[in-house]
Amino acid sequence: MTLSEEDYIKAIYHLSKGKTAAVSTNAIAAQMDTKPSSVTDMIKKLSEKNLVFYKKYKGVSLTESGSSSALAIIRKHRLWEVFLVEKLDFAWDEVHSIAEQLEHIKSEKLIDKLDVYLGSPKVDPHGDPIPSKDGKFKKSIKKLVSELPIGAAGICVGVNDSSAAFLKFLDKNKIALGDTLQILDKEEFDGSVQLKTSHATIRISSQIASNLFLEVSENQ
């Protein structure tokens, strides 16, 4: 598989995650920041290699083989992210683009040894689960503050929008990665949320609430 094929397979995986329907050409083009015509070309190639099911005009979905390839790439991506943050001291919002490159390094032994070296982590620095070597992982336990019910608590593991303005807001309110946060109240009218942080109780707007991810315990 070429680097580009790997990125397409990964994009298709992420787009079909959750949903059951086939993924559309335009959706892939948007995700990959490329043109629909290029996507059609690539889809044909992936179909030829039995990585996707493809019916003209009917969208695309991963085969068994495509799905396990996607999981292998995601495993590499997230293990490298852990390495960058834990060992090289990168900030969690700097590692994605580097891991986007490292995920394509070809050596099974390298990933096995990296996994051992990192202590076989189960989640990456953004709270996303790391698939095991055979492609299994706990279903995502990462939720937006806006999706959680009153009373729910969790560990802050990431943001949707990592703009400077938003990160500044978190800083000002002393919210950091790893902090435990609890939802005290939700205002139905405007979607604002009353949040208990490690330092204070604050009220955040619905925009903020739908940008902040918490890792919550399994049964939420």
Place this chain on the structure above:
Amino acid sequence: MTLSEEDYIKAIYHLSKGKTAAVSTNAIAAQMDTKPSSVTDMIKKLSEKNLVFYKKYKGVSLTESGSSSALAIIRKHRLWEVFLVEKLDFAWDEVHSIAEQLEHIKSEKLIDKLDVYLGSPKVDPHGDPIPSKDGKFKKSIKKLVSELPIGAAGICVGVNDSSAAFLKFLDKNKIALGDTLQILDKEEFDGSVQLKTSHATIRISSQIASNLFLEVSENQ
């Protein structure tokens, strides 16, 4: 610079190291395991980008810019090799092909942090020097046993030929990476060498002697 351009620049660097003459098209083709016509094509592109001096039929040599690019890639290659051996516990003869991929990852910050994490090593696992960020390094102090005079001693840092047969020979004679070896005598007739190892005094053939690298102190 593309991955392929980087590999060509590195090959030209290695081929012109030591020698003053320009590097020939055929030499590059042999080193890169490709065809001379492909080399000519690539050389034109590199020349266009001012990475090499090129005169038709007269060979090629690196410009200042080409040379510093080569050193940056070599720095990355060797730092990753140190990482693989020191941190991931790879054997020194397994790391080259993986580093051949890792050397192309683009992120200055990544290499700076990797360097710090490894304690700014000065040599790679094969005894080759690691250029500093600004492209400086001690000239190679790695010599073949066959090139050294009687009396010289050094640390075993590598082999030319890593065939199973040769590695088996080293194993049988209890010669390992990091061992100190000393040349006790050289036979002019057949080039064989009497060698003091950590465990015994042995006689090695000229083939062996020209396959075994020692790191010797600067003034040898």
Place this chain on the structure above:
DNA sequence: ATAATTATTTAGACAAAGCTAAAAATATGT
């Protein structure tokens, strides 16, 4: 000084991955 050999370059082709513009299929609104 020629002739033969070797090295290098050119010409033309191909596969991968992308693009634009146009055509065809599907979906939507009235």
Place this chain on the structure above:
DNA sequence: ACATATTTTTAGCTTTGTCTAAATAATTAT
């Protein structure tokens, strides 16, 4: 149901990096 809009595909072109075969330059041998 039909016209309009949207989505998807096709056709044709570009760039990068490779190849083979042929042409040309440089070197070596007689």
